[in-house]
Amino acid sequence: MSKNKSSIATMVLSLGAITAIAAALLAWVNDVTKTPIEEARNAKKVTAIQDVTPAFTNDPIADADSIIPEGEDRTVVVFPAFEDGILTGAAVETYSMDGFSGEIALMVGFDAAGSITGYTVLSHAETPGLGAKMNEWFRDNEGKRSVIGSNPAVRNMNVAKDPGGEVDGITAATITSRAFLQAIRRAHSAFNQYCETKSHNNNEQ
Amino acid sequence: MNSKLRIIYNGIVTDNPTFVLLLGMCPTLGTTSSAINGMSMGLATMGVLICSNMAISAIKNFVPAKVRIPAYIVVIATFVTMLQMLMQAYLPSLYETLGIFIPLIVVNCILLGRAEAFASKHSVLDSGLDGIGIGLGFTIALTLLGAIRELIGTGRIFDTIIFPETFGSLVFVLAPGAFIALGFMIAIFNYFKNR
Numbered sequence: 001m002s003k004n005k006s007s008i009a010t011m012v013l014s015l016g017a018i019t020a021i022a023a024a025l026l027a028w029v030n031d032v033t034k035t036p037i038e039e040a041r042n043a044k045k046v047t048a049i050q051d052v053t054p055a056f057t058n059d060p061i062a063d064a065d066s067i068i069p070e071g072e073d074r075t076v077v078v079f080p081a082f083e084d085g086i087l088t089g090a091a092v093e094t095y096s097m098d099g100f101s102g103e104i105a106l107m108v109g110f111d112a113a114g115s116i117t118g119y120t121v122l123s124h125a126e127t128p129g130l131g132a133k134m135n136e137w138f139r140d141n142e143g144k145r146s147v148i149g150s151n152p153a154v155r156n157m158n159v160a161k162d163p164g165g166e167v168d169g170i171t172a173a174t175i176t177s178r179a180f181l182q183a184i185r186r187a188h189s190a191f192n193q194y195c196e197t198k199s200h201n202n203n204e205q
Numbered sequence: 206m207n208s209k210l211r212i213i214y215n216g217i218v219t220d221n222p223t224f225v226l227l228l229g230m231c232p233t234l235g236t237t238s239s240a241i242n243g244m245s246m247g248l249a250t251m252g253v254l255i256c257s258n259m260a261i262s263a264i265k266n267f268v269p270a271k272v273r274i275p276a277y278i279v280v281i282a283t284f285v286t287m288l289q290m291l292m293q294a295y296l297p298s299l300y301e302t303l304g305i306f307i308p309l310i311v312v313n314c315i316l317l318g319r320a321e322a323f324a325s326k327h328s329v330l331d332s333g334l335d336g337i338g339i340g341l342g343f344t345i346a347l348t349l350l351g352a353i354r355e356l357i358g359t360g361r362i363f364d365t366i367i368f369p370e371t372f373g374s375l376v377f378v379l380a381p382g383a384f385i386a387l388g389f390m391i392a393i394f395n396y397f398k399n400r
Contacts, residue, residue: 005269006269006270006271006272007269010269011269011271011272014264014267014268014269014272014276015272015275015276015279018264018268018276018279018280019279022279022280022282022283025283025287026283026286026287029286029287029290029291030290033290033291033293033294036294036295037290037293037294040293040294040295040297041297044297123301127379128238128378128379129358129359129373129375129378130375
């Protein structure tokens with residue numbers, strides 16, 4: 001195997017040299033990939049926002065606002081969509097911690113009246129084949145599945161199994177469905193709060 | 206058979222890391238919920254394995270025996286971290302699917318096992334070939350396992366529909382199905398190998 005004897009000097013020297021080369025290599029790769037990684041993250045957000053909101057002419061990421069929904073302690077980010085200075089809607093990056101496994105992160109789009117224009121699942125760890133179907137299920141036109149076009153202020157955004165609920169949950173994945181709808185309601189209240197503070201600010205000016 | 210080809214053949218068949226050596230079970234079971242995931246994981250591991258095998262073979266005469274394991278781990282971890290950053294930058298969607306399993310390549314026994322058993326005793330070229338062989342063996346095993354689980358679980362292979370999803374048996378996409386499918390595959394592999 002090695003022709004070098006295992007003395008303190010050779011051990012320290014060889015390990016030192018290897019770690020130094022490793023550190024230099026990593027620093028270089030980190031430097032090269034820093035901007036592409038940042039761009040890839042932003043690009044994902046921008047496509048998610050474009051997918052769910054009405055047309056916009058502003059930069060929603062630059063105009064983003066963090067909102068803390070009433071009675072909660074975690075912020076929800078609202079990406080407003082303006083067309084020629086008029087609010088046409090917003091994409092809201094929302095979440096639910098009540099899923100079957102871990103956090104569910106969604107991007108939900110609203111028009112100015114508060115109706116849902118679309119949604120995408122940003123990340124989740126739900127069961128494949130069951131809860132993981134949420135990205136297709138809630139835009140399916142069958143029965144009362146779809147949430148697209150409904151306004152959470154008008155339609156009761158709870159699963160039909162629960163009292164008053166008006167949305168069909170995913171078969172065999174009621175926990176995921178409840179969490180999904182909770183995230184939608186959270187997004188809607190954040191959007192409402194955003195609109196209120198905006199009109200309030202405008203009145204003051 | 207040519208000795209160089211023999212090294213690659215050994216990696217794929219005689220010393221197949223999944224079916225014969227039974228190394229690297231954690232990513233094998235965790236990432237093979239679909240054929241494409243299994244294949245990507247296999248290819249990622251193969252890339253790191255080729256680089257680490259060659260690097261370790263190159264430094265084998267210079268590293269004292271007593272500190273060889275930490276030295277190997279530093280080399281492996283460096284390549285894995287580089288791969289992770291490159292994937293995040295240029296293949297973000299794939300990176301998201303494989304998630305935690307990419308950094309875990311560092312502790313994949315296949316890499317350290319091949320470093321200790323092969324790369325520390327052979328030339329740089331042979332070690333590179335061993336990396337290709339073992340890497341291909343791992344990739345083929347993971348792709349097959351992923352394809353079988355995807356087919357039985359959801360009725361698709363590489364997202365191409367073979368039969369409707371309603372006939373699928375969901376358990377094969379979940380963790381228990383991984384164990385069941387892998388057990389049968391090892392049995393079949395050994396049956397043909399021992400004939």
